[in-house]
Amino acid sequence: MGLFDQLKSILAKAPAPSSQTPLPQPGLSTGEQHVDRRVRERHDARPGTSALIVDDSPTIVAALRKMLNSAGYVTLEALTAEDGIEIARDLTPDIIFLDIVLPGMNGFAALRTLRRDPLTRDIPVIMISGNEQATEQFFGTRIGADDFMKKPFSRLEVFARIERLLDADMVPRRVSTGAAEAARDAGAQA
Incomplete structure (x- = not known):
């Protein structure tokens, strides 16, 4: 029996994947796995929801802009934390995507500034970074991040993160402090 025949024999014995089987999604933990986006019900933010993207990478900004615009979001953009804070104060977006590593002020300092300002403290913030360290997530959550997303990210992940924040x-909407602390405590006890 040749190599091709052996491979054919092995593949013939393997069950065909079901289209209804949930597929693992990169970037999401086991508890956050979702079924294929075409199968599960999707909940989108209301049309015209504004999203501020703060990232020094024009590629990341363009990718998020394209994803969000295609779903009816209005996007605002900043390449520095300082510009992002100014835009957030002036235009009060519905949600902010904030990179951690930025020139000048970093994302953590920007998040602290946003949380201390009465005009911006209630805007939900999703931190984004190319380096998914548990310490970054912990620190970001402690100073008021509502979620954390690792680069590179998929369209599915972006909208799953937003969907968890919808009222x-x-x-x-921001995750309530009490609920966030209870979830954090429950995770620590598990």
Whole structure:
């Protein structure tokens, strides 16, 4: 029996994958796995939701802009933390995607500034970074991040992160401090 025949024999014995089987999604932990986006019900933010993207990479900004615009979001953009804070104060976006590593002020300092300002403290913030360290997530959560997303990210992940922050009116809202602390405590006990 030749190599090709052996391979054919092995493949013939393997069960065909079901289209209804949940597929693992890169970048999401086991508890956050989702079924294929075409199968599961998707909950989108209301049309016209504004998202501020703060990242020094034009490629990341362009990718997020394209994803969000295609879903009806209005996007605002900044390449530095200082510009992002100014835009957030002036235009009060519904949600902010904030990179951690930025020129000048970093994302953690920017997040602290946003949380101390009465005009911006209630805007949900999703931190993004190319380096997914547990310490970054912990520190970001401690100073007020609502979620954390690792680069590179998929469209599915971006909208799953937003969906977790939607309220009954389909508007992104901050995770309540009490709920965030309870979830953190439950995770520590597990």
